[in-house]
Amino acid sequence: MERVTLITGASKGIGLACASLLADRGHTVVGLARHATDDRFPGALHLVDLADRQELAAMLHTLTAQYHFNGLVNNVGYVTPQLLEAVDLAAYDRTFEVNATSAMLCAQ
Numbered sequence: 622m623e624r625v626t627l628i629t630g631a632s633k634g635i636g637l638a639c640a641s642l643l644a645d646r647g648h649t650v651v652g653l654a655r656h657a658t659d660d661r662f663p664g665a666l667h668l669v670d671l672a673d674r675q676e677l678a679a680m681l682h683t684l685t686a687q688y689h690f691n692g693l694v695n696n697v698g699y700v701t702p703q704l705l706e707a708v709d710l711a712a713y714d715r716t717f718e719v720n721a722t723s724a725m726l727c728a729q
Contacts, residue, residue, distance in 0.1 A: 624648040626692030627684070629727060631666060633658045636696040640664060643692075651688060653680065653697075653727075671697050671723035672715050678726060695724040 626643050630636040631652025640650045641663055650664035657666055669680045684690075699719035701712040 622691070623689075624692055625688050625690050626650050626694060627688075627690050627727060628652045628694040628696055629671060629723060630654060630697030632656060632662065636694070637661065639694050639696060643694075648692065649688070651684060651690075653677075672699070672718040674718070674722065674726065677723055681726060693727055695727060697723060 624643075624647065626648045628636050628640050628643075628650060629652075631640055631650075632654035636652065636654070640652055641661075644650050644663035650662075652662055652664060652666040653669050653671065654666060655668065655670055657668060667680060667684070670676055697719055699716050701709070701716060703709060703712065
């Protein structure tokens with residue numbers, strides 16, 4: 622059975638390492654990232670703002686028409702360190718959208 626894995630936060634760090642490892646093991650890897658940092662991604666890398674529900678939903682619709690995914694690595698991570706008493710709620714909302722809502726949309 623062909624393994625096709627979707628990876629969020631795929632353009633660098635842990636996401637890129639996961640993509641490389643999975644590709645080396647024969648997986649087809651499809652990555653989502655906000656920016657492409659270089660050309661080392663070992664599969665199809667798609668640029669999308671994971672905090673934008675509509676943009677992400679459109680991308681996922683396109684990709685699920687093209688691929689039959691049977692693996693998911695929710696790796697994206699966004700953080701804006703702030704003191705508790707000074708938390709900016711817009712930053713909080715964006716953090717939640719990127720880290721939690723995008724994971725739910727990808728899993729669905």
